[in-house]
Amino acid sequence: MAVALAAVLTAVSLAGCSGARDAASPDAGTRKAAKEVRRPPVGAGFDYQIGGGYPPPAGVRVVSRDRGDSAQAGKYSICYVNAFQAQPDALGWWQRHHPRLVLRTEGGEPVLDREWDEALFDISTADRREALARVVGRWIDGCAAKGFQAVELDNLDSYERSAGRLDHADNAAFAALLTRRAHRAGLAAGQKNAAELLERRARMGFDFAVTEECGQYDECGQYARAYDDRVLDVEYGAEGLAAACRQWGDQVSIVRRDLDVLPEGHKGHVSERC
Numbered sequence: 001m002a003v004a005l006a007a008v009l010t011a012v013s014l015a016g017c018s019g020a021r022d023a024a025s026p027d028a029g030t031r032k033a034a035k036e037v038r039r040p041p042v043g044a045g046f047d048y049q050i051g052g053g054y055p056p057p058a059g060v061r062v063v064s065r066d067r068g069d070s071a072q073a074g075k076y077s078i079c080y081v082n083a084f085q086a087q088p089d090a091l092g093w094w095q096r097h098h099p100r101l102v103l104r105t106e107g108g109e110p111v112l113d114r115e116w117d118e119a120l121f122d123i124s125t126a127d128r129r130e131a132l133a134r135v136v137g138r139w140i141d142g143c144a145a146k147g148f149q150a151v152e153l154d155n156l157d158s159y160e161r162s163a164g165r166l167d168h169a170d171n172a173a174f175a176a177l178l179t180r181r182a183h184r185a186g187l188a189a190g191q192k193n194a195a196e197l198l199e200r201r202a203r204m205g206f207d208f209a210v211t212e213e214c215g216q217y218d219e220c221g222q223y224a225r226a227y228d229d230r231v232l233d234v235e236y237g238a239e240g241l242a243a244a245c246r247q248w249g250d251q252v253s254i255v256r257r258d259l260d261v262l263p264e265g266h267k268g269h270v271s272e273r274c
Contacts, residue, residue: 035186051261079143215244
């Protein structure tokens, strides 16, 4: 899961088709409502700036930033969207406006991702998935309006923290709604982590992957095979960076960031590549 971004996202307004093309996809002619979708380049220099944007280092061609930030002019810009869980400061808004869309315990309390203090969205039924997709879809449309070329949809693996209330099928079905919305807006859609769902990638409709510590946990190969090396990996430690670069540095995009993804100039900021 991505690091918590409460301070960054407090000021962000809460209300806000599978098969992207390189040259042309087989179904491009059938998606009449969709705009042209461009996937990220393979093996390009990458920087992960979801904690706050700053001028990319030399050689960087792909930048990922939070949806409340601006796209980086002249670079392939990916928009971070927390699509399966609520930001820590957002639970009150969800409780007031969409209480039935928050996953609940038997006692009626929100089910939380305790590590990041984020409430899980209730995607256990088709009607709730559709309702949530309308809200998150407005965020995705906002990314397109800001000039981003893609979205990364975080917390695809929220079922792991749901105490059995969600399963793989629930999350895959919701992901499919969101990737179709992204494609209609002209955005490529990135799978964020959840290697166990790679076998469902065609049905989910993702175009590339954004991984966290695939070098550290020896998962880069799974994503690289699934997405033809169109993988953007973020490592948070020197050991993981070394492993990722040693095995995959000539095939996929790799960056090491500090765990808080601090902007350049802040104490503790780290941004290293192979």
